[in-house]
Amino acid sequence: MGTQRKGQARGVRTGLALGAVFLAGGVVGPAASDPQSRTIGLVITGWHFALQESKDAKSECPAGLNADDLENGIAQANSQELRNKYGHHFSRGPNGEMSTYVPLAVVDPLPLRELQTKAGFGFNLDGTNDGRATPHSCKHEKFTNAEGELVDNQMARVFGCVAGWRKGGFADEFYNEEIATNPANRTLIEVTGVDDERNDPDVDIVIYKGLDRLSKDPSGQFIPFLTQRVDTELTEFISKTHGKIVNGVLITQAIPVARLPLRQIATTGERKMHDLQFRIVLEGPRPSGMAAGYEDLKVWWNMQKAHSISVGPAHFSPATEYRQAHRYADGLPDPTTGQCTAISTAYRINAVRTFIVHPTLQQPRQQRVAVATTAQPQ
Amino acid sequence: MIRDPKSDTRRSAPILAALLGGVAMFGAAGAAASAADQAPARVEITEVGPVFATSSGMTLYNWAADAATPGISKCTNAHYQIQSEANYGNFPLPAPATRKTCAEKWPPFLASADAKATGDWSLIHRPDGAMQWAFQGRPLYASAKDHRPGDVNGEPVNVRDRAGWHVAKAPLDFPPGFKLVRLPEGLVLATEDGRPAYVRRGGRIQRTSSASTELLQPIAAPGLGHVTGKWSIVDGAAGSRQYAFDGEALYVLPVGLSETDIKEAGWTSAIFRRAAPLPPQIHTRPTILGHIYTAADGKSLYVLSCAELGAPDALPCDDPGDAAVYWSALCGAPAECSRRWRPYLAPANARPSGEWTIEEVSDPPFLDAAGATYPPGTPRVKAWAYRGKPLYTFVDDDVPGETLGHAIQYWNRSAFTVVNTPGEYRDN
Secondary structure (H helix, E strand, O other): OOHHHHHHHHOOOOOOOOOOOEEOOEEOOOOOOOOOOEEEEEEEEEEEEOOOOOOOOOOOOOOOOOOOHHHHHHHOOOHHHHHHHHOOOOOOOOOOOOOOOOHHHOOOOOOOOOOOOOEOOOEOOOOOOOOOOEOOEOOOOOEEOOOOOEEEOOHHHHHOOOHHHOOOOHHHHHHHHHHHHOHHHOEEEEEEEEOOOOOEEEEEEEEEEEOOOOOEOOOOOEOOOEEEEEOOOOHHHOEEEEEEEEOOEEEEOOEEEEEEEEEEOOEEEEEEEEEEEEEEEOOOOOOEEEEEEEEEHHHHHHHHHHHHHOOOOOOOOHHHHHHHHHHHOOEEEOOOOOOEEEEEEEEEEEEEEEEEEOOOOOOOOOHHHHHHOOOOOO | OEEOOOOOHHHHHHHHHHHHHHHHHHOOOOOOHHHHOOOOOEEEEEOOEEEEEOOOOOEOEEEHHHHHOOOOOOOOOOOOOEEEEOOOEEEEOOOHHHOOOHHHHOOEEEEOOOOOOEOOEEEEEOOOOOEEEEEOOEEOEOOOOOOOOOOOOOOOOOOOOOOOEEEOEOOOOOOOOEEEEEEOOEEEEEEOOOOEEEEEOOOOOOOOOOHHHHOOEEOEOOOOOOOOOOEEEEEOHHHOEEEEEOOEEOEEOOOOOOHHHOHHHOEEEOEEEEOOOOOOOOEEEEEOOEEEEEOOOOOEOEEEEOEOOOOOOOOEOOOOOOEOHHHHHHHOOHHHHHHHEEEOEOOOOOOOEOOEEEEEEEOOOEOOOOOEEOOOOOOEEEEEEEOOEEOEEEOOOOOOOOOOOOOEEOOOOOEEEEOEOOOOOOOO
16 A cells, blocks of 8 residues: 555554655655655666567568668768768758758668567557557557567667667667766656565555766676665656555556656756556566656657767667657557657666655755866856 | 957056956956056956956957967968868868858957067967967957957857857966856855855854854965955954955855755855846746756747867857858758747847847748858847857747757757756756
8 A cells, every 4th residue: 555545544644754764775755654664765777678689680670770870871862962062971851951850851762671570578558459549549569578468669660670779789888878877867766655575555656856876886786775865856857656566576557747867878858758657576686677658759859869979870860760750659649630649668677776865955955066166157 | 350459568558557456356356467567458357257358348268279389379261161070081161152261250369560478478470470469378369259348259158069269267366275156146256176155144254153154164264375455364263364355254165065055044155246137038947957048938948059160260150141051950941940949039128138138130040051041131030149149949848847959969060058057067
């Protein structure tokens, strides 16, 4: 039972308990009002597309991996003319457009190599077994996961045969390094009202933007049980839901709209997901699991712009990906056009246990002094 | 080119003496008076700090590229046609017919034929035979971006502007261990590690042993220290000596604490120069990118910055009349650019303040992607600008605090960025 409801059921009404009882892997913060329940704190340390990947990609991408922006640019009939007129290989549109920002002005001449597998990862987001259109989704094809469940992950069709976002790809590796090194990427998950970490039918979950860095031990593993402060200034990055723990797996209900901080390929922005859900195996100090929901296409594409500097090393083509993402979009149909505005996406996530601290006036953000030490007058 | 009529050291001395005397009133004197009297430039206290300026008050700048070649200016009147980029080779520069030279964008600060070097001030020979002033070996330039005395429009707005041009900062006659940091309230005295100094709000401190010093530490002064201008050394608690500015003793927070604790406790930052007030139409708010400037409805405001870093002269390309591709690469045809990036219009009664001005903006920004921006005949609107750069809202930002237009960039050349408030420097 969630914290507040459990407290009410027991007739226990404690006030906000700063100063907190430290229990296994968490700290009781403002969300916890029941002194008999526990809190689990998690900080995300890894976030990858959940893709079906064989080592040589031949089973899922039999035609090979997709050509990137540069290769398509060179193959474009008027590439030399555009380059001389506008001054860059990546000015590929008739007005010198970069495909990252004006993807529909550019047409890739090289053939598209589509994902060819029916196996995949994710959750059944639309609740159907056939992917038919519903008031909240567009018609799409399902994947089957290892447990035989039919799941939604249309983003895998966009990136499944793109080298940069596959395991070991430049974009995936770069972004995950940024999770470790840049506090702008800090996402915290606080589970309160936990009576039993193995099985609890009702727990409360809050997603926060955090403020702090992650630390690794000499072997390169993230160190668990350190403190992470909540960013109380940016409340738009706080989302709440309920969930349950079944045999040690945290299963959350969907968060209708969740905004998550995102620092990706050297640019800070955000991720906006609809119906975001988590399933996390809580065992041990370094839990892992999956997050899935519908990526909001507009916000997602505006973060893809960050990749303008990595279209070369990451080997992808924005013109193709934009079209593919809209072609395969399966969530939140526009009531006027019927075109879906979001796309089902599943991510493999990693986390470590952490003590989540809710700053108060006695625990200020300490931002300004740190900033001032590196600032140049503007 | 800027040929300063007061750059003749014999004629400029009385004026400079008066100017530096004024600076001393603010506590920011230059070098010793005898040397300062002969300096060819004056010192202006701007929003970004004390800077060297021409006799008419126009801000002077240095270029980082000159640092590697002391006594030589790399900013010339050469017309470049080709740029190069690692991994991608050489390319023609866009819109070559309208491309300006470095010396046109950054006019050198010229000296008269009979000018003489003095102290830190030296003279360098330009390729065309003219003489240019340099301070501590670094050539000085004005900026074509500046239109009025006190403008600092050549100073970068965002860390993504890497062309290497910065205002020529005038040396501060501060006691050792002090510098200036820029915060929303203005230029603030700070310790060398960047911690702002504080004074007690609303009153002078003669001798302090109050409980408040448990949090704020007095900034200790040496027993035999010597200070000038508005600086003084006062008796602190327990017989210690403490720096004071404008008669008020200075304190600093211990490392790791912020001002959040003390603002309500009767302390305020030690302001060297208060910031010009924000225009009523300009607001601020916290975002994922830090505190930024917004429109009155909370929507994020953006500027376009541009430099041709692949060219030897790294020329700015965000001025009216520069190549249009630095827009079209990011937003396409003129109408689409106009749809995506809306100039933030200034009302008819809007008045400039500090770095905030009202500028005529071409909307759409160009007509031919292979041509130049601001072509004759395009409609003009009056829009707010920051450091001379017009401010825009972005079409995809639906709610206050969204920053979806940030870092839309044409490689290392043009980029739309939010504008952080002072002290919110971040590597965004």
